[in-house]
Amino acid sequence: MSEAKQYNVAVVGATGAVGQKMLETLEDRNFPINQLKLLSSSRSAGSKVTFQGNDYTVEEATPESFEGIDIALFSAGGSVSKKLAPEAVKRGAVVVDNTSAYRMAEDVPLVVPEVNEKDIADHKGIIANPNCSTIQMVAALEPVRKAVGMKRVIVSTYQAVSGAGNEAAEELRNQSQAFLDDTDLKADILPVKGDKKHYPIAFNALPQIDVFQDNGYTFEEMKMINETKKIMHAPELSVAATCVRLPFFTSHAESVYVEVEKDGVTVEEIKQLLADAPGIVLEDDPATQTYPTPLSAAGKRDVFVGRIRKDLDDDRGFHLWVVSDNLLKGAAWNSVQIAECLIANEWL
Structure with a gap:
């Protein structure tokens, strides 16, 4: 993975079980992050999360939240993904979605990198993370x-x-x-x-x-x-x-x-x-x-x-x-792996 370039990353559902593991995995992998934005429902907005020693305030996810974002990792439930993933794509982000919202959509790749990494190349802005099992x-x-x-x-x-x-x-x-x-x-x-x-x-x-x-x-x-x-x-x-x-x-x-x-x-x-x-x-x-x-x-x-x-x-x-x-291979790690594949293969 290229270390030179850094990316603006959003994590949607940052306070949930999978969102927390996504942040741990991004930190563990030393993912090339320029700016990190943590998003959630209005209920969890305002809470504080620590990432790489810095405190972040979780913001309420809105369509405008994705301005300038390169990669958006979604794990906040299917209804949120249906509403906001297209808005993120419209603003230039590539979405890796960990809900069931887009998994069976014909034009959305459903990816486990060890199995079908090449399918990522065909994405039209959204890549689906399969069910954990x-x-x-x-x-x-x-x-x-x-x-x-x-x-x-x-x-x-x-x-x-x-x-x-x-x-x-x-x-x-x-x-x-x-x-x-x-x-x-x-x-x-x-x-x-x-x-x-x-x-x-x-x-x-x-x-x-x-x-x-x-x-x-x-x-x-x-x-x-x-x-x-x-x-x-x-x-x-x-x-x-x-x-x-x-x-x-x-x-x-x-x-x-x-x-x-x-x-x-x-x-x-x-x-x-x-x-x-x-x-x-x-x-x-x-x-x-x-x-x-x-x-x-x-x-x-x-x-x-x-x-x-x-x-x-x-x-x-x-x-x-x-x-x-x-929560790792079944969700957070597979999502981050897909993001790493996007960067390594220049499929963003």
């Missing part, structure tokens, strides 16, 4: 798909509460204490804040992430299905997902079954493909009980893969266990 899965599967083909993917997810925001994490804390104190568990946020019913997440498992669709799948499950096909440019790929929220704070875990196209592929070949892949860390040794967990992946930018087994009934079937920090 999709990102880690396609990053792990793409090296396999490229080498031996892929016909089918079936995934069950075990997702952290931070994927539903800071309020959901706080609800887990409060409910856990209430459970230990043998008092009533108050549920207002999960599975979906805006849905009709709420269930406790503490010491529980909720087989609903986002709202149900007419076909019986949740919106989260449909995101994984549709986004995987788009990112991989594989409309013919069979994908099914079941998404479950579990009571831990950080990192999503996934049990993934894949059917490859080539005969005679071995577990060792799959392991080698993953060990050689960018952004992937292989942690797989049953003899020493080595495999990734949400706790061991938290705070790290990579995607961790273990428990690789051949299916006992289908020679082309393989099972994998995929874990990654949903």
Whole structure:
């Protein structure tokens, strides 16, 4: 990445869980920032955030906020992105959007840099960051798909509460204490804040992430299905997902079954493909009980893969266990990576 030039950067949703991680990642990567502007809803405007030792006041996001901005990282909810991303583009910014607002739009690239970095070149001002659970899965599967083909993917997810925001994490804390104190568990946020019913997440498992669709799948499950096909440019790929929220704070875990196209592929070949892949860390040794967990992946930018087994009934079937920090690779780091690709390839 060129160190000579510096860029005016805006972070929209700067006070949220992902926005905070975006700032940490920009700082950690020593991103070439000339001016930094922190934006949020009117509710959070006025709060102070420290970045590289300097205090910044968070401003309310308006169309005029994007005057002179080169790169805008959005993570403030789909309605904000729909309203303000086009305004940012109009004023000359390139938007990396971390919401679902533009992911399936035909003229918007949906990007995981390890999988389809070149799609960034076709942007028309907005680049979409995929769903957190999709990102880690396609990053792990793409090296396999490229080498031996892929016909089918079936995934069950075990997702952290931070994927539903800071309020959901706080609800887990409060409910856990209430459970230990043998008092009533108050549920207002999960599975979906805006849905009709709420269930406790503490010491529980909720087989609903986002709202149900007419076909019986949740919106989260449909995101994984549709986004995987788009990112991989594989409309013919069979994908099914079941998404479950579990009571831990950080990192999503996934049990993934894949059917490859080539005969005679071995577990060792799959392991080698993953060990050689960018952004992937292989942690797989049953003899020493080595495999990734949400706790061991938290705070790290990579995607961790273990428990690789051949299916006992289908020679082309393989099972994998995929874990990654949903706020980093699943959101903030993938967004900053896209911004780095924009600069490195002069695609701004």
